[in-house]
Amino acid sequence: MARRRKGRDISGWLVIDKPAGLTSTDVVNRVRRAFDAKKAGHAGTLDPAATGVLAVAFGEATKTVPYVTDAMKAYRFTVRLGAETNTDDAEGEVMKTSELRPTDEEIKEALGAFVGEIEQVPPAFSAVKIDGQRAYKRARAGDEVTLQARPLWVEELVLTDRLAPDLVELEMTCGKGGYVRAIARDLGRSLGCLGHVDHLRRVWSGPFDAEEDGVTLERVEELAGTPELDDLLLPLEDGLVDLTEARCPDESVGRLRNGNPAPVIGAELDYGEECWASHQGRAVAVGRWKGGELHPSRVFHL
Template sequence: MSAPKRVKRAISGWVILNKPYDMTSTQAVGKVRWLFGAAKAGHAGTLDPLATGILPIALGEATKAVPYVQDGTKIYRFAIAWGSSTTTDDTEGSVVATSEHRPSQAELEAVLPEFVGLFSQVPPIFSALKIDGERAYDLARAGEAVELAAREIRVDAISLVSHGSETTILEVTCGKGTYVRSLARDIAERLGTRGHVSMLHRAAVGPFTDTQSITIEMLEAVEGEARDALLRPVADSLAGLPELRLNPTQAAAVRHGNSVLLTGAGAPVTLDDAWASFGGQVLATGWVEFGQFQPRRVFN
């Protein structure tokens, strides 16, 4: 007889996973969802299989807050291997060009400020971006010529962690849509050489950082309530937004998707984004207009 199917639970919260090397984001979500028996799961921002670090995984009602985390600022620590560029801009691809030049630390520090601010970046051809409905990496693997348009990205800071003749480690703070593999490629070309990413670690996504992360092994080592205790509250993902604490009457209206007039000293008149709470629980995300909170997404 086949084993009975596991009953899916309506459990909600965030798993701040330290994704291991050589695991896809989809595999990580599937593993976490299975461990918790969650009815619903998703992640806030794909991480390459060859990358490690923060992969925020949302369970249940937390999936409604995914865009707020996904759009947040990210911090990456990465290594550039000097002397060769590859088809994938990392160690997975084939070498397509080489250079004998190895930049000095002074040369590197002189050009890094050019990669801070708003500027255009051409994504790597092995990326999840779509061209006429097809993923770019699928087309590239099929041998088709892939041309991706440059996109504007935002880099808030980039700093040197360590420098060697063969490998340099940098840390970058950036906005959504930044490809670190492209950044490494472009820095190398600006220095008159070639380079590719040989190590990539995401240290922060939105409000979540390395210090909050847990591993698959940590989740597997515990069961039941002990495992559930490792979940972070849904509200943690909204830490960057103003919180509006509602009274019982207001909360009842918002639960039904209705707008409410905010009262009391200091009640905001206008806000582009905010979240409403009652008793410490997330009720809804939305905005404030003419002193009224307008729900955009209601949480159960």
């Protein structure tokens, strides 16, 4: 029989302003220990060297992780021109170099090819699976890694600063599955100067913003074991802001939480549209709106 994980049954979101040098899993584990939480997960991995928004879900909020993972995200990053590395960032080994340094206007013109629906090949050092094994494990073992291009929606990609002749700052807003390292690599190749990510920060992810919502890992661990720690949590419902909210009558609450369709009151919902139902301000279920009823796919026990 599997052992049940001990800990507190807490539910909600915590937005960590992730420091450089830790994996996303490291951060989640340290936060879970600080809260003594039974269950925790995150919405969207950040590379160890990256900083910024790492949204951590506890308890019932883990059921809303896909909606944050699928949401738009914004990154601010610097690209080092003149060198390509095997990891596509500053952590890797330099593989090729170039003396060419494009002008600001040349960079701005090249950025247009990376906006809209693009095809992107993930970095060899990434968590993409090949025959059940992570690509980065194969790359570290010295194996040749060949990955297929994937579609990515890029809403915006702009040059924001020229920090040095070989260092530029960019900002990008994109959909799920984007690799900023691949953008830097491919931009450098398209300009003929080569390039890699020097520094990367996720500014916001879905409803969560680093400046407005972010908490440092140090602050969380300082407050461990105190009542003030739970005050840092954001509501589970914050993970559902991209879905339309419907109101759940008293008589429908029990049916929905048991996984059965039940009447809800929705405004301007299309048949089959995904939405969430609330009762007295708390989430009851997520599902599809069908003829005045919500057919639940996820239920919350709060």
